[in-house]
Amino acid sequence: MSVVGIDLGSQTTKIGVARNKGIDIITNETSNRATPSLVGFGPKSRYLGENAKTQEISNLKNTISSLKRLAGRSLNDPEVTIEQEFITAPLVDINGQVGAEVTYRGEKQRFTAVQLIGMYLGKLRDTASKELRLPVSDVVISCPPWFTDAQRRAMLDASQVANLKLLRLINDNTAIALGYGITKTDLPEADAKPRRVAFVDIGYSDYTCSIVEFRKGELAVKATTYDRHFGGRNFDKALVDHFAKEFKEKFKLDITTNAKAKLRVAAAAEKIKKILSANTSAPLNIESLMDDKDVRAVLKREELEELVRPLLERVTVPIEQALAEAKLKVEDLDAVEMVGGCTRVPSIKEAIAKFFGRPLSYTLNQDEAVARGCTFSCAILSPVFRVRDFAIHDIVTYPIEFTWEQSPDIPDEDTSLTVFNKGNVMPSTKILTFYRKQPFDLEARYAKPEMLPGKTNPWIGRFSVKGVKADAQDDFMICKLKARLNIHGILNVESGYYVEDVEVEEPVPEAKEGDKMETDQPNGDAEPKPKTRKVKKQQRKGELPMSAGTSSLDEQTLASLAEAENQMYMEDKLVADTEDKKNELEAYIYELRGAIDDKYSEFASPEEKEKIKDKLEKTEDWLYDEGDDATKAQYIAKMDDIKFVAGPVIQRYNDKLEEERQARFKAEEEVAAKKRAEAEAKKKAEEEAKKTAEPQKAEDTEMKDAETVKPDEVEESTGSK
CATH class of the missing domain: 3.30.420.40 (ATPase, nucleotide binding domain)
Incomplete structure (x- = not known):
């Protein structure tokens, strides 16, 4: 996995x-x-x-x-x-x-x-x-x-x-x-x-600022703000608009009427933007942009900053909002981390560093x-x-409310409730309680649609609660619904159940030691009977069937889309395999054409060479004509046809190589065997020499011992005379 x-x-x-x-x-x-x-x-x-x-x-x-x-x-x-x-x-x-x-x-x-x-x-x-x-x-x-x-x-x-x-x-x-x-x-x-860090992330299309608190083993997001239309592509667009105006005046070319030309200028503008992050000026040269005309220009960093002035004026807005939502000041932060390709732009770095008054x-x-x-x-x-375990406490971006129809039996009932407020911890679970005598529906929607991107529909989902009925005394069923904003940030009413109020006995808490009174105990050492009291508690009695309608695709639709994707995937694979076989056939034709008069030359007769060359020529003509869009099977068949004609020649060449390999192997084996024999003979000779040397050594030792005379023996001999 x-x-x-x-x-x-x-x-x-x-x-x-x-x-x-x-x-x-x-x-x-x-x-x-x-x-x-x-x-x-x-x-x-x-x-x-x-x-x-x-x-x-x-x-x-x-x-x-x-x-x-x-x-x-x-x-x-x-x-x-x-x-x-x-x-x-x-x-x-x-x-x-x-x-x-x-x-x-x-x-x-x-x-x-x-x-x-x-x-x-x-x-x-x-x-x-x-x-x-x-x-x-x-x-x-x-x-x-x-x-x-x-x-x-x-x-x-x-x-x-x-x-x-x-x-x-x-x-x-x-x-x-x-x-x-x-x-x-x-x-x-x-x-x-906690350690408080501001993360400023400016990417290609949007800008996010988050204030996060860190403690050992966990992080808690305190505020997140954003500008959905502030990023690298907005800088690129400003440059494209500038060059479109310049080219129209200077070269009489209107790139706004030609999508390809506009895209080429956009690619060049992106390169210029990156160059100007490290240099004070950058050139632009595009050959044959439109109408066979080449264009060229030079842009200075000051000119770029002037072009994007409206963007630069918005740089600190998300940061100010984030600090306000987190209820913090600049000096409360321990660090400011910069992330995203657009944070390399010098003017952006300068503006943010100036706002925080510290190095980034x-x-x-x-x-x-x-x-x-x-x-x-x-x-x-x-x-x-x-x-390492690390807990993540994210926050809710938009407040979410539930609405429902008023129960006819409860005329003063509220019909809406904001369940998840902006800034609440996520993931999160809330239990909603309803008193009902019949099935009912509730809807989830965003409480403040004006906060949503564009004209997004604030509706999130509709949830139907079934199996609800009055009890034997025609009283309300107490319904509990589990609403959860899950790990993905998606809302669901995950389950429903009903409860009943029941009387249960629970022990009365004993008085503290200092409050106890001395009493006579008629039964000697017998423990007194613990006191209890009756209390009402809600007890879970059964599940309530639920059905939900959300913007998620149903299982059948998802299955059909997955099947269609798999079919396209297999078609892509077949096309890629077919292209590979075509390239393989083309490469084989060129390789064999060169080899037939080179390494295969001595293994083919003139007739065989002519036959192979003719086959290669015909296959190549087919490949660049009707075979340009053939099937994988056709390319494989053409390859097999060539191999059938050239096979005997190639086999002779391979047989020759095998013979030479076997001969080399045999020669190497003979040399190795000879070396082994020489080594064994040398070892044997050394052992024989060693055996011969040992008796001679013993004999020499005995003779030496016999010839050795001690000094006192010499003295005694002299004295006797």
Whole structure:
């Protein structure tokens, strides 16, 4: 089982995996750590990620970007109109959901945002699976904190379409905070003053600021604010508008009338923006932009800052709002962490540093912090990976209320209640109590629709409670409903049950030691009987059947979308395999043509050479004519035909190689055997010499002992004379 975290971005996506006791951000098939968040459609197959980026300019009307910003939206949402400025494919309405109309496999087809995101997630799944060499199922995916219930449900549905089990849909800012805190070993204890950190995340399309408190083993989000339309793409758009005006005056070219030219200028503008983060000026040169005309320009950093002045004036607004909601001052913060590619812009850094009056911190990877946090979250939730326990207390972004019809038996009953207020801890569970004599419905909706992005429908869901009836005394049934804002930030009424008031006896608490009075005990040492009292308590008696209607897709629809996705996936695979076989056939033709007069020359007769060359020529003519769009089976058949003709020649060559190999092996064996024999003979000779030397050594020792005369023996001999 694998542990995977996905930072699903508007422009690019990063994939993190847990392995080797750490977190790695993996590379895709082109060795890039970031995969373009694009889905494209062609005459034969889909293009996903890097492949979609490669063909984007030549296939604008069939390529869709900003995928996550379409999730859970409708076409009449004004923010979808804004997205159409950045998406080159036409957006359409599909049963109340926004989608795209494209030409795919020669036909006009429509795909919803859920399907498009599901396609892209399938590509990410395969990238992670190839890297890990394991099937990928469990994932944690990031989303902006301003996502509504409908948008979050759309992300869950898309994950199911991609055959992924989404363990948690985590807010971007919360993932960043988790990645920051879980690696810290010096966080304050639970009863100490917390470490307060502001996280400023400015990415490609939006801007988020969070104030987070850290203690040992936990984090608590205190406030999260955002600007949904402040990011790198807004800087790019300002540059494109500037150059469009300049090119119209200077080169008489109107790039607004040519989508391809506009996209090329946008790509160049993005490069200029990055260059100006480190330099004071940057050149722009585009060859044959329109009407075979080349364009060139130079932009200074001061000019860029003037162009984006309206944006820069909004830089500190989310920070001010976050501090106000957290009820903190600038001096209450311990650090300000900067995350996101757009935080490299000097003017943004200067404005934020000036506001806080302190140096900004860049201890996190600006591009990969969210992906790392998602992967840590997945590791915490996964049973197969051991990681330090770290509690996450997120907050509710929008207040949620329940409404219901007034009971005819309770004329003064309130018909609405705000159950989850903005800033409440999430996940969270609340128990709602109703007194009813018949089944009833309640609806969940956002209490303040003006806070929602665009013209999002504030409706969240309708929940029907069944099995409700009056009791034998025609009295109310006491109904308890369990409402939960879960780990994904999605609201559900998870269960319902009814209770009854029953009388139970419970012991009366004993008086304290000092209050006891001495009394006679007629039974000697017998313990006094404990006192009890009767109290009314609610006792759970049974379950109440529930049914729910939400923006989530029903199981049947999800199953059909998953089946359609699998079919397209298999078609893509067949197209890729077919292309591989075509390339293999083409390469084999060139290789064999060169080899027949080279390494195979001495193994083929002139007739065989002529026959093989003729076969290669005919196959090549077929390949570049009617075989350009053939099937996988046809390419395999053509390859087999060539191998049938050239097979005998190649076999002779291989036999010759085998003979030479066997001869080399035999010669090597003979040399090795000779060396072994020589070694054995040498060893034997040494042993013989050793045996011969031992008796001679003993004899020499005896002679030496006999010849040795002690000094006292000499003296005695001299004395006797």
